Amino acid sequence: MESRTKDLKEAIREERLVMRDEPMWAYDDPEEPWKAFRKEGAPIEREYLEIRKTLHDAEEALRADPGDENRNAAVKYLRRRLSELEKTASWLTSETPVEVLLWGVPHG
Numbered sequence: 001m002e003s004r005t006k007d008l009k010e011a012i013r014e015e016r017l018v019m020r021d022e023p024m025w026a027y028d029d030p031e032e033p034w035k036a037f038r039k040e041g042a043p044i045e046r047e048y049l050e051i052r053k054t055l056h057d058a059e060e061a062l063r064a065d066p067g068d069e070n071r072n073a074a075v076k077y078l079r080r081r082l083s084e085l086e087k088t089a090s091w092l093t094s095e096t097p098v099e100v101l102l103w104g105v106p107h108g
Contacts, residue, residue, distance in 0.1 A: 037102065044089050051082050 055078040
């Protein structure tokens with residue numbers, strides 16, 4: 001029985017040595033997932049930036065005429081839409097770049 005345990009331990013040790021030299025699967029081809037992420041994320045980023053610009057202009061116009069109900073409603077709507085986008089795509093407002101979050105060197 002002891003020889004079987006010894007053989008099993010030796011097999012595990014050899015397997016770990018082989019696996020240690022193999023690259024991690026995440027680093028095999030990072031360009032393809034990055035392109036897919038950019039393709040999916042670009043429209044969201046574009047919408048986010050458009051809303052921010054429109055909100056800035058609407059707030060500026062509201063400062064010029066604070067009593068305008070239409071502009072006030074537009075500002076409220078744009079703020080709500082902006083916060084919804086920030087919740088669904090939290091990487092838009094992250095302090096850490098998305099490249100580091102998704103493909104950075106793991107900690108530890």
